[in-house]
Amino acid sequence: MKKLVIHDKMFDEERSLYNLRKAEIRDCNFAGVNDGESVLKECRDIVVKNCLFSLRYPLWHAKKFALVASSLDDLTRAPIWYSSNGLVESCKITGVKCLRECNNIKINNCKIVSSEFGWRCKNVDISNTCIDSVYFLFESRNVEISNLKMTGKYSFQYMKNVSVKDSNLDTKDAFWHSKNVTVENSVIKGEYLGWFSENTTFINCKIIGTQPFCYCKNLKLINCEMISTDLAFEYSDVQADINGHIDSIKNPKSGSIVADSIGAFITDNSIIDSDAIVVVRDDKYKTAC
Numbered sequence: 001m002k003k004l005v006i007h008d009k010m011f012d013e014e015r016s017l018y019n020l021r022k023a024e025i026r027d028c029n030f031a032g033v034n035d036g037e038s039v040l041k042e043c044r045d046i047v048v049k050n051c052l053f054s055l056r057y058p059l060w061h062a063k064k065f066a067l068v069a070s071s072l073d074d075l076t077r078a079p080i081w082y083s084s085n086g087l088v089e090s091c092k093i094t095g096v097k098c099l100r101e102c103n104n105i106k107i108n109n110c111k112i113v114s115s116e117f118g119w120r121c122k123n124v125d126i127s128n129t130c131i132d133s134v135y136f137l138f139e140s141r142n143v144e145i146s147n148l149k150m151t152g153k154y155s156f157q158y159m160k161n162v163s164v165k166d167s168n169l170d171t172k173d174a175f176w177h178s179k180n181v182t183v184e185n186s187v188i189k190g191e192y193l194g195w196f197s198e199n200t201t202f203i204n205c206k207i208i209g210t211q212p213f214c215y216c217k218n219l220k221l222i223n224c225e226m227i228s229t230d231l232a233f234e235y236s237d238v239q240a241d242i243n244g245h246i247d248s249i250k251n252p253k254s255g256s257i258v259a260d261s262i263g264a265f266i267t268d269n270s271i272i273d274s275d276a277i278v279v280v281r282d283d284k285y286k287t288a289c
Contacts, residue, residue, distance in 0.1 A: 012036050012055065020046055030055050031075075053095075059083055067091055072098070080105075099124075115152075136171070156181070172209070175200060194219070213238065219255075226259075233257065235272060252276035 004023040012032025031054035053072040062083040076095035098114040117133040121140040136155035148167040155171040159178040172190040193212035201220040216236035230247035248264040258279040
């Protein structure tokens with residue numbers, strides 16, 4: 001069956017290309033006075049290139065789709081929901097709540113400003129992309145990230161099975177309650193990093209911000225830096241090898257923490273018994289909590 005090509009058209013009706021199959025849509029504009037929703041709902045095996053979107057809910061329940069070199073503006077609310085096997089590449093997206101409950105989605109070379117991006121998704125691959133979001137990837141799992149520049153609040157919460165590499169994350173309250181996370185060769189800046197997380201590992205990372213890593217289980221930091229990090233590791237099970245200085249450590253639960261220097265080691269007013277060990281390389285001594 002020959003693929004249908006739709007070129008240089010304008011669509012603004014409700015479900016204007018509903019259930020479209022085996023088609024390529026190029027240089028089209030999804031906008032207009034009729035303000036129709038769900039223009040490409042239930043589409044199958046489609047490629048969308050160089051298109052402009054300014055209507056709500058364009059790609060819901062889509063399967064096997066590619067969205068390439070297209071723009072989805074602020075009026076394109078919740079653009080991609082309940083969809084699977086999709087590629088989003090070289091796009092600019094500013095519609096809120098982009099990507100929800102989707103499976104097997106690849107995002108590459110995009111610029112995205114979208115609060116509540118990526119909720120409850122599975123098998124997501126994000127690369128070479130800039131994202132500004134609040135509650136980024138909430139409750140998503142099986143996520144691979146590389147070369148991401150991310151800004152916003154409350155990111156990576158309640159996630160499972162996450163890999164982040166070569167990225168810059170400027171975000172407070174990140175990775176709360178998340179499990180099975182590995183972050184490598186990245187900068188993570190923000191307050192209250194990683195609270196209540198489990199099986200989380202940071203390798204060759206720079207960590208910046210107050211009160212990181214409290215109430216953690218099986219936390220590992222390998223060859224990392226900690227800058228402006230005070231009151232770290234409270235009530236956490238931790239194995240940490242830190243290059244440089246830690247401003248202060250407070251009541252770690254168990255494990256060991258090694259650093260070149262530590263500004264303060266606070267052990268007062270703890271609600272638990274601790275057997276954690278702290279090692280300061282410069283002073284060549286060990287102190288048990």
